[in-house]
Amino acid sequence: MKLLLLNCRAFLSTPVALSSVRRPFSASSSVSAHKWEGGVSMVQGASRGIGLEFVKQLLEKNEKGHVIATCRNPNEAKGLLDLKNKFSERLNILQLDLTIESSIEASAMSIRENYGSLNLLINASGILSMPNVLLPETTLNKVDKSSLMFAYEVNAVGPILVIKHMWPLLKAGGGSGTHRDVAVVANLSARVGSIGDNRLGGWHSYRSSKTALNQLTKTVSVEFARKKDPVICILLHPGTVDTDLSRPFQRNVPEGKLFTKEFSVQKLLDIINNAKSHDNGKFFAWDGQEIPW
Numbered sequence: 001m002k003l004l005l006l007n008c009r010a011f012l013s014t015p016v017a018l019s020s021v022r023r024p025f026s027a028s029s030s031v032s033a034h035k036w037e038g039g040v041s042m043v044q045g046a047s048r049g050i051g052l053e054f055v056k057q058l059l060e061k062n063e064k065g066h067v068i069a070t071c072r073n074p075n076e077a078k079g080l081l082d083l084k085n086k087f088s089e090r091l092n093i094l095q096l097d098l099t100i101e102s103s104i105e106a107s108a109m110s111i112r113e114n115y116g117s118l119n120l121l122i123n124a125s126g127i128l129s130m131p132n133v134l135l136p137e138t139t140l141n142k143v144d145k146s147s148l149m150f151a152y153e154v155n156a157v158g159p160i161l162v163i164k165h166m167w168p169l170l171k172a173g174g175g176s177g178t179h180r181d182v183a184v185v186a187n188l189s190a191r192v193g194s195i196g197d198n199r200l201g202g203w204h205s206y207r208s209s210k211t212a213l214n215q216l217t218k219t220v221s222v223e224f225a226r227k228k229d230p231v232i233c234i235l236l237h238p239g240t241v242d243t244d245l246s247r248p249f250q251r252n253v254p255e256g257k258l259f260t261k262e263f264s265v266q267k268l269l270d271i272i273n274n275a276k277s278h279d280n281g282k283f284f285a286w287d288g289q290e291i292p293w
Helices: 049-061 078-086 101-114 145-173 204-226 261-273
Strands: 040-044 066-071 091-095 120-123 183-188 231-237 283-285
Touching (some): 040 145, 049 261, 091 101, 120 145, 145 231, 183 204, 183 261
Parallel strands (some): 040 066, 120 183, 231 283
16 A cells, blocks of 8 residues: 655644734735745745755755745754754744644744745645554544544645645745746645545545645635636645654555655655646646546
């Protein structure tokens, strides 16, 4: 069974301080959007695994681009802190907890004040299992309401709320400073979230939460197109990646189908960098092939 095993931290509710006065969020109400040479990219879920590798490759492959990396506990994100020491002027690390919308809003306000725009948003976080909280269900008898709701909150609701609050910044940025004509939102999904591709069953919470992410992303892409915003949304399946989270489930992975983070992210960035307006709302595997819904 081919599973996408995203590398993520567990998301637990921790209050985030935010001004009690909430102002309408629009790029025009802050500093004018600066046309950053090389573009401004945001990676949500960047403390480890695939997300961290996205940050690394974005910084290394674009010597002028700026990257905003978000995660729940920045002070404990050693990989990000190491990159900050190396790319101090082009990497900004922000605190963001997917399960607390005020922290998403706070990140958006910080980005607006410091950059004024975004050209790329990658939602890389997700959850498959968590000891004593979320275990993959091999049978219907193991389906648990709390597991379903937790997976849905992290894998589907969180990423869409991030898009909601970053939307004005993406509209302001479009493709400026990059070789693209549009800004790109790339949500990391999974082949197992495809209804048409489901032949094995099981893994109810993970499958259904990724299916929800697919539908929400598709719906957002339709709205962006209808409003003629210079933004497209795509879904990406990185394959089964060799990470700490994947190791308990690697036994049945076919030979040659367990990818390194470096290989998978390189392939996904190729898709992102070559994305065109007509790709809006599409679901791509790591090799560029479209996946059925």
